[in-house]
Amino acid sequence: MLRPALVVIALMLSPLPALAQVCPAPLAGAHRLVLVSAPDMASTSATLQRFTRASPQAPWKPDGGPVTALVGHNGMGWAHAFRSYAKEGEPDKVDGDKKAPAGFYKIGHSFGFSPARLKGYLRLVEGTVCVDDPRSRAYNTITTRAKVGEKVHGENMWRVPDYVRGLVVDYPTDARNRAESCIFIHAWLPGKTGTAGCVAVRAPAVIKLQDFAKDGAVLAVLPKQALDRFKGCLPE
Numbered sequence: 001m002l003r004p005a006l007v008v009i010a011l012m013l014s015p016l017p018a019l020a021q022v023c024p025a026p027l028a029g030a031h032r033l034v035l036v037s038a039p040d041m042a043s044t045s046a047t048l049q050r051f052t053r054a055s056p057q058a059p060w061k062p063d064g065g066p067v068t069a070l071v072g073h074n075g076m077g078w079a080h081a082f083r084s085y086a087k088e089g090e091p092d093k094v095d096g097d098k099k100a101p102a103g104f105y106k107i108g109h110s111f112g113f114s115p116a117r118l119k120g121y122l123r124l125v126e127g128t129v130c131v132d133d134p135r136s137r138a139y140n141t142i143t144t145r146a147k148v149g150e151k152v153h154g155e156n157m158w159r160v161p162d163y164v165r166g167l168v169v170d171y172p173t174d175a176r177n178r179a180e181s182c183i184f185i186h187a188w189l190p191g192k193t194g195t196a197g198c199v200a201v202r203a204p205a206v207i208k209l210q211d212f213a214k215d216g217a218v219l220a221v222l223p224k225q226a227l228d229r230f231k232g233c234l235p236e
Contacts, residue, residue: 023233027104029056032217036199041223042075044194048201050212051235060235069201071100073194079103080179081172095178098196100221107217108168110210119214129154130182140173140181162186165206
């Protein structure tokens with residue numbers, strides 16, 4: 001039997017496993033990922049690709065090829081919840097800046113103008129509104145005009161052609177800091193060159209995403225210069 005002192009020396013000399021990368025929530029436990037990466041934080045164009053993995057310890061594998069996507073008219077800004085990952089000179093995201101929020105988010109339920117047999121699907125009908133008024137208790141929620149009234153500022157979603165097909169992004173609510181609201185993945189219509197802060201892809205790609213995310217998925221929105229900051233967490 002080794003003496004205690006010899007045990008300590010043996011442990012010091014033996015190779016130790018590398019410390020695991022601490023991945024940001026909700027990415028850490030995700031099995032499905034939608035990665036949106038732009039050339040830089042000022043770009044309005046990005047690449048979107050789906051990935052899956054068998055477990056949080058398994059490598060990510062592509063699920064279909066990449067497609068072109070649009071992000072904000074003014075590029076990207078770091079969401080309030082992820083500002084600790086920003087480097088000097090990289091902008092923050094605030095309400096109304098027309099920047100897509102850099103960070104990691106659960107993808108919520110699907111929505112659209114037509115009926116669909118998807119879990120939790122929300123059909124947009126007259127009166128459906130997403131509240132973007134930070135003074136309202138309903139800030140960053142989808143509700144109805146009947147509940148919040150006509151004076152509360154929000155998007156009348158049934159009147160927005162881009163929302164013919166889409167998915168809700170579970171964006172953290174922070175009305176006090178005006179950290180943005182009503183973030184979606186939605187259809188990219190002809191002639192559009194950017195979004196008000198959402199991610200847009202062509203309608204067939206939205207349909208595939210709705211099916212892909214029906215059992216849960218995470219959205220990552222990042223400039224390419226930030227990908228290495230999450231090495232070991234994102235696809236290689």
